[in-house]
Amino acid sequence: MKPDIILTAPGHAGTQATLMQEFAGHKLWEATDRKSFLEKLAPSVRGLATFGPMPVDGKLMDALPKLEIISNFGVGVDAINLDDASKREIIVTNTPDVLNECVADTALALVMNTVRKFPQSERYLRAGNWASRGPYPLTTSLGGKTLGILGLGRIGEAIARRAAACGMKIRYHNRNRKDVPYPYDPDPVTLAKNCDVLLVVTPASAETNRIINAKVLDALGPKKYVVNIARGSVVDEPVLLRYLQEGKIAGAGLDVFADEPRVPPEFFTLDNAVLFPHVGSATVETRKAMGDLQIENLRRHFAGKPVLTRVV
Ligand code: 8YV
Numbered sequence: 637m638k639p640d641i642i643l644t645a646p647g648h649a650g651t652q653a654t655l656m657q658e659f660a661g662h663k664l665w666e667a668t669d670r671k672s673f674l675e676k677l678a679p680s681v682r683g684l685a686t687f688g689p690m691p692v693d694g695k696l697m698d699a700l701p702k703l704e705i706i707s708n709f710g711v712g713v714d715a716i717n718l719d720d721a722s723k724r725e726i727i728v729t730n731t732p733d734v735l736n737e738c739v740a741d742t743a744l745a746l747v748m749n750t751v752r753k754f755p756q757s758e759r760y761l762r763a764g765n766w767a768s769r770g771p772y773p774l775t776t777s778l779g780g781k782t783l784g785i786l787g788l789g790r791i792g793e794a795i796a797r798r799a800a801a802c803g804m805k806i807r808y809h810n811r812n813r814k815d816v817p818y819p820y821d822p823d824p825v826t827l828a829k830n831c832d833v834l835l836v837v838t839p840a841s842a843e844t845n846r847i848i849n850a851k852v853l854d855a856l857g858p859k860k861y862v863v864n865i866a867r868g869s870v871v872d873e874p875v876l877l878r879y880l881q882e883g884k885i886a887g888a889g890l891d892v893f894a895d896e897p898r899v900p901p902e903f904f905t906l907d908n909a910v911l912f913p914h915v916g917s918a919t920v921e922t923r924k925a926m927g928d929l930q931i932e933n934l935r936r937h938f939a940g941k942p943v944l945t946r947v948v
Contacts, residue, residue, distance in 0.1 A: 643662070645686075743835060749910045889910045890903075
């Protein structure tokens, strides 16, 4: 018999199709009455395939007393309460590594677009301004500038390699110093002071919630930029918006937002912000690789084998 699993959101189409084929899959997002959907499945559901920001907490885990594994599509597991899972001896898996290069491409593109204002210059051309108003205003070079990476993990290192190829210098701050050839700063404020572009790659957690606050943005100042490819929650979004509106920092590049897919419309009118709709890992190849890993973890677990990428 196929193990019963719940899929929390439609997620990636190919992955959803395989999950529905290989397991007895139940689609939570289609339930009209979530409570009775969970009650009906409580005696049989052994797995959760999670996609996106829907919170998975102790309450949901308790509603599914036979739950053994939560297999997440994505490297970030901030939507899952890991303490609650660990207390209940529920395995949590994610999809690291397979997305590193793709997310690093997005990060570098966002850094480049934020500093060089390529999207704004394209809009200028499309609006007919080149012929009527002359060349687009000069921007800032990347070469010789310092990229400050907050959260130098595997993705951060892939970004650092790309930034070095553009002639940028690298510095970083992590909770603990790493064995890497880049200078270390002891805290985010010092990193902001010492860099030209502050790139946020740190995982979202209670500890990193709004770690990019007014103090850090003040340390950056009006000539420097912040780029966030981590999670919206790591930035104090209303403060960032105000700093951009008032020119207290030079610009921001954002791939992630506090309440996705809703983005405060005040951002849309800013000329000093480049906004991506959370496309960090969004390629056909990478999303397939992420889905394959999510599925493989479930397969292995239900076959009595150790999962490949366990978080807790
Ligand atoms: C995806 C991500 O957008 O891996 C992550 O943590 O944020 C992205 O790769 C997300 O997982 C899609 O659900």
